Amino acid sequence: MINKLWAKLERAETDFPGRKWLSLVDHSADVAAVFEAVLQVPLVTRRLAALAGQRDFPPIWRSRLCAHVALHDFGKANHGFQARRDPKAPPVGHVLPGLGLLYSNSQPGLASRLAATLMCAEFAAWGAWESATRAVAAHHGRPISQQLIDGDSQNHVATLWTPRANYDPIAALAPLAQAIRNDWFPEAFDIDDLPLPDAPRFWHAVSGFVMLADWIGSDANAFPLYIEPATDRMARIANARATAPQLLAVYGFDPAAKRKALPAVSFASVSEHEPRPIQKAVGDVDGQVVILEAETGSGKTEAALYRFARLFERGEVDGLYFALPTRVAAKSIEERIREAVQRIFPSGARPCVILAVPGYAKSDGVGYKTLPDFDVQWDDGPDANLRRERWAAEHPKRFLAGSISVGTIDQALLGAIQARHAHMRSSSLLRHLLVVDEVHASDVYMERLLVSLLDQHASAGGHALLLSATLGSTARHRLLGLTPNDDQPLAELSSAHYPAISTSQDPEPKHFDGSGRTKQITLNLDPRIGDPVAIARLALEAAEQGAKVLVIRNLQHAAVATAEALFALAPNHPALFRCEGVPTLHHGRFAREDRELLDAVIGAQMYAERGTKGLVLIGTQTLEQSLDICADFMITDLCPADVLLQRIGRLHRHAKNARPAGFEAPRLVVLSPDDLAPLLSKAQFGMGGDHGPYRDLVMLEATRRLVRDNSTWTIPQMNRTLVEQATHPHALEALTCELEKVNPAWRGARERSDGQKAADTYLAQHVLLPWKRCFSGQIDLAFPLDERIGTRLGADxxxxxxxxxxxxxxxxxxxxxxxxxxxxxxxxxxxxxxxxxxxxxxxxxxxxxxxxxxxxxxxxxxxxxx
Structure with a gap:
């Protein structure tokens, strides 16, 4: 007779017999075996031990955690869930009904029977009972608080769990409990004095690994459904125990075989160029959180890859997540990462490189089409083995479960906020070197999210590397887990070393030579920011002299207006930037396939195949990040100094490029109103207001004055001074005091800006995962049903x-x-x-x-x- 206590059921209209299904006992064996395999990855247990405040991870913990995980779906025994084999039955769940009875006050008799059947007294004797129960119960992506349980209506508990003539839900769970106790994890029930830790961070991480195990263990391709179950339940778990480690190795979660095949790592493993001192130093510097500050073009990407290779070789990380600020930046750098991986790893032991951008994901450069029921169709029709290697790329929630991924910072920050499967993301990320590129000082909200993510990451012994050309001291201290010293004299901060490396162990910036190159840039303010025709004419005049001209506008509609003006001025001019022969521009609102074309053309026309002809490339902030652009002349809207320095990195980026006459030295036109005071009442040009990209008008005025009063910027020698004088709270307060003497509205603007930053900080704190609070009936993590809590304000x-x-x-x-x-x-x-x-x-x-x-x-x- 078929055991009708099912956990997984084929999507079909037919009923038993003949319909593929999976018993609760067998599904529980699959998930527990996958979780057991996860805990057999050495780096995972090291991270968990660190979060528990221990040096080692006792084997008894593994067995007991696996025993807990084997009970993750016990709630499926309830009448309502079992009735769902009829497609017309109402959709009764299993997590809330299960916990609803386990923690029931209304049905003490049924609750006592369930506790006895599930051996709750023995489980509770292991310690941290409630944390373990609730961490495992969160396996569908969100913690379950008592408030959620109570909201599921305790009145239904009796209906779902009271025995009926032909079925007793609680008694049906006895075979599962017996398998756990007698067959699968008997050592968990041994008497010892090593209780499970009562450490909140530990259980947050465990919860994430349980989510991952449930996801993998629920994959019918790896753990097939059946018509008839095996008569020996030990055969199922034996098979699962053999399958799970192989899956983790193929998926890239366990890279032991790839590490074993790795040749000795040197900088030559990453790049054919000789390493600069700062690149080589990054590879071996001590510290879990490392900040590398260096000018654009100094080789920060190669330094990051070298650090990854060194840490991977030593077994200190099992993977890499390279986080960029935008999709465009992530896509443009992904090919460079793939090329480096081909150099680092030998053929046959090379991990897949995932482009971790939802809707545009790729694995080793190959894309796919999303099909119903979470299935995908790969563009190259891979065989089953290659398809399995790409498992982590097939869904955004799995991106971080592979070995090497390149994506936006949002995918990492989704592991720090109260979004579905946040714990799975953050736990998977613990294995990686987290590289965050182009970190700025002017985004308070995202900085707070990143600080929280780094807090959990470093607490587990994880490694992170933050790359920046322009990081202020206040942000640098916070990102290193330190309290900013706002009393430190501004002159002292401005004289700190640059280029430099700072670490969580040694936070004072230490100087290392970067590119060794100095650029003296001539800057001019131009008030014609609101005149796209004048801007287009200025760019065209330079292009007609043979210059590669880069025009960066703060807003997309301003970039489009400038492009339209240029096309109207010279519709057939050879200097127009074209893609497939069509005049165009560059911003973030193009389809993926078209952005790939645009990026390739930019790389060719602005660097690889520059030639001697002039060119005008117009765009938005997408042009300041990651694309290898080498402009002869630049026109840009006013923006904060740290962002402006990032844009300047695209001006005369490569010293070896020949320049046309008149453009031998780098020149920059900064478009800005002569007076920013009118923007105090009406935002324009992406400046001021409550929703623009650059809301802090005092910071913008500080930058405008730096341009006005310093017609020549020497880079990188002036970087530190420029950033501190435009972003540090003391500098901004001093400027506000000066401005308000002429126009009191400036004080209001400063207060609004401070209020916005305080509100951003509050919002960030409100959405963050509370790493220091444990799973319990008192904690209410009111996770949304989707991921629409933004990882950046306004981005959805x-x-x-x-x-x-x-x-x-x-x-x-x-x-x-x-x-x-x-x-x-x-x-x-x-x-x-x-x-x-x-x-x-x-x-x-x-x-x-x-x-x-x-x-x-x-x-x-x-x-x-x-």
Whole structure:
């Protein structure tokens, strides 16, 4: 007779017999075996031991944690869940009903029977009972508080668990308990004096690994359903115990075999160039959190890869997550990471490199199409073995479970906030060297999230490397886990070493030579920021002299207006930036396939194949990050000094490039109103207001004055002074005192800015995971049902799948467009959005989505007026 206590069921209309299914006992064996394999990865247990405040991870802990995990789905025994084999049955769950009875005050008799059947007294004797129970119960992605349990209606407990004539849910759990006690983990029940730790950080990490084990153990491709179960339940767990370690190795979670095959690591493993002193120093510097500050073009990416290779070789990390500020930046650097991985690892022992960008993910440069039921179709039709190697790339929640991933900082920060499966992300990340590129001092909200993530990461003994050309002292101290010393004299801060390395063990910046190159840049303020025609003409004049001109606007609509003005001025001019022969620009609102084309053309025309012809490239902040751009002349909107220095890194980036006459020395035009005071009442140009990219007008005024009063900037010697004078609280307060004497509204602006930063800090604290609070009935982590808590304020994009065969403006098929949620007011973003398409002409698509109209053409995606 088939055991009808099922846990997994084939999606089909047929009932037993003939329908594939999996018993609760067998599914529990699968998940427990995967979790056991996770705890057999040496680095995992080292991280957990550190979070528990211990040097070692006792074997008894492994057995007891596995025993807890084997009970993760006991709630599926309830009447309502078992009735779901009928597709028309109501969707009764299993986590809340299970905990609802276990912690029931309304049904003490049933609760006592359940506790006795599940051996709760013996489990409780192991210590940390409630933390363990609730950490395991969070395996679907969110912690379960008592408030959630009570909200599930205790009145239903009796209905779901009271025995009926043909089925007793509690008695049905006895075989599972017996298998755990007698067959699977009998050593867990041995008497000893090593209780499970009562350490909150430990249980947060355990919860994440349980989520991962449940995800892997629920994969029917790896752990198949059946028509008839095996008669020997030990055969199932024996098979699962053999399968799970192999899966972890193939997925990249356990890289032991790849490490064993790794040749001795040197800087030559990463790059063919001789290492600069600062690059070589990063490879071996002590410290879990390391900050590398150096000028753009000094080889920070190669330094990060060298540190990863060295840490990986020593077994101090099992992988790498390279986090960039934007999708465009992540995509542009992913190929460089793949090339480095090919140098570091021998053929046959080379981990997959994942482009960890939702909707645009790739594995080793190969993309896929998302299908129903979480399935995917890879573009190259891989065989089963290669498909399995790409497992971690097939879903955003799994990106960090592989070996090497390149993505946005958001994917890492989703492991620090109260979003579904945050714990799975953060626990998987503990194994990696976390590299965060292009860290700035001017984003308070994201900085607070990153500080919290680093706090948990470092507490586990994890490693992180932060890269910046322009980091202020206040932000640097916070990121190293220290309290900023705001009483330190500004002159002293400005004279700190640069380029430099700082670590959590040695926080004072230590000088190491970077590129050794000095750039003297001539800067001019130009008030024509609101005149796109004048800006286009200025750029075109330089291009006609043979210069490669880079124009960076703070806002997309300003970039588009400038491009339209340029195309109208000179519609057939050879200096127009083109992609597949079509004049265009660069910003973040292009489809993935089109952005890849744009990036490739930029790399060729602005660096690899520069030639002698002039060129005008217009764009937004996407041009300041990661793309290998070497401009002869730059025009940029005013922005904070740390961001401006990042943009300057694209000006005369490579010394070896020949320059046209008149552009032998780097020149920069900074577009800015002569007076920023009008922006106090009305935001413009991405400056001021409550929602623009650069809201702190005092900081912008400080930067404007640095340009006005210093017509020549010597880089990198002046970097530290420029950043401190434009971002440090003392400098900004002194400037505010001066400004308010002329216009009292400046004091209000400063107070609003401070209030915004305080609000951003509060919002960050409100959404962060409370690492120091344990899972208990008192903690209420009111996780949302999706991931719409932003990892950056105002950033909440919607991915919209295009109909198959949709051709973009550059003649190639596009699959997905990314639309800001703020462009879709009144639209249910939880529902599948199906666009209605129209081709207005040969170059423009019109898209109707939820009553809103958009245009997509060579100028990118724009919202049309009603």
């Amino acid at each position: 994009d919607v991915l919209v799948a295009m109909p198959e065969g949709t051709i973009g403006p550059f003649g190639h098929e596009i699959r997905v467009l990314t639309i800001p949620s703020r462009w879709l007011p009144g639209v249910d973003l939880s529902a599948e959005l199906i666009p209605q398409m129209a081709l207005e002409d040969s170059a423009a698509l019109t898209i109707n989505l939820g009553g809103h109209r958009f245009c997509y053409d060579a100028l990118g995606l724009r919202k049309l007026k009603p």
